[in-house]
Ligand code: ADP
């Protein structure tokens with residue numbers, strides 16, 4: 023069942039001087055989802071958050087929260103909170119006071135402030151550390167306090183702007199899981215901004231891939247990675263081998279023959295192509311297989327340029343005789359023979375039919 027929209031952008035445009043940061047931007051946020059805005063630096067992710075939070079005003083278009091038009095509603099009346107990469111904690115206040123600050127401003131009763139602040143600290147697993155100053159906390163703990171400070175307000179929507187970027191790899195992985203757990207536990211709608219595809223793929227209910235102020239594709243992580251709408255999304259969502267081919271025959275209702283520099287390849291697709299049309303094949307390195315003998319299903323020939331040991335996988339870069347280079351990432355398995363292809367070695371390359379991504 024599709025959940026109702028909690029917030030909507032309708033044809034929103036935003037300029038800074040002559041630069042168009044968002045153009046005709048449409049988006050529906052669903053109640054209780056974790057939606058990630060993924061895209062390169064400068065594509066407008068922060069602008070989306072600032073518009074929803076009320077720190078910026080659209081030049082045209084409308085933004086709705088719970089069915090209400092937000093035009094003219096000041097940030098503090100929006101029930102939307104933001105967590106930034108810089109935690110922006112008050113250094114002279116204790117952890118407890120930092121978290122309670124917003125509630126005090128709103129003049130809530132002391133008993134309620136205490137109860138909500140303690141609940142928020144428990145939620146981020148910081149109970150018992152309320153008396154500390156931010157300086158006495160690790161980066162990860164400061165991040166948790168910043169989260170508690172937002173959650174204590176029971177926001178309808180929580181905005182997280184690259185909030186894990188400052189953390190080292192291990193801590194970042196931990197906080198990714200922690201954020202997901204918090205989102206599930208509270209049921210609050212999260213809009214999470216990142217330029218890190220792994221982070222987006224592993225955390226999100228849905229991902230909006232953005233480029234130059236627009237959404238290129240919106241969907242669940244598997245759609246974005248396995249069924250990208252175009253080459254930009256394919257390349258932003260994961261490592262991509264790109265093969266430019268030409269359609270030479272319609273072989274069946276869902277199969278085509280294409281040619282890569284004279285080598286015929288069979289391709290599966292539901293998309294319609296004419297003979298002679300250009301067709302781009304994208305292959306994820308983990309779907310590419312390398313063989314030392316000609317594979318039964320045919321494939322492409324080439325020679326090994328280099329191999330890179332990466333722990334979980336062994337990567338092999340191959341120069342295809344047909345022209346382009348192709349990279350294969352193969353997993354080590356105890357029951358599989360060693361995949362130790364030497365530079366210069368002749369190899370055959372193929373992939374499971376149907377696993378190729380086909381783009382016009
Ligand atoms: P992202 O968060 O995806 O990196 P932003 O939303 O911050 O992108 O910015 C989108 C574009 O708008 C960028 O090109 C940026 O330089 C520009 N921009 C953002 N804020 C301002 C501002 N206050 N003044 C001028 N240009 C801005």
Ligand code: MG
Pocket residue numbers: 067068069
């Ligand atoms: Mg930004």
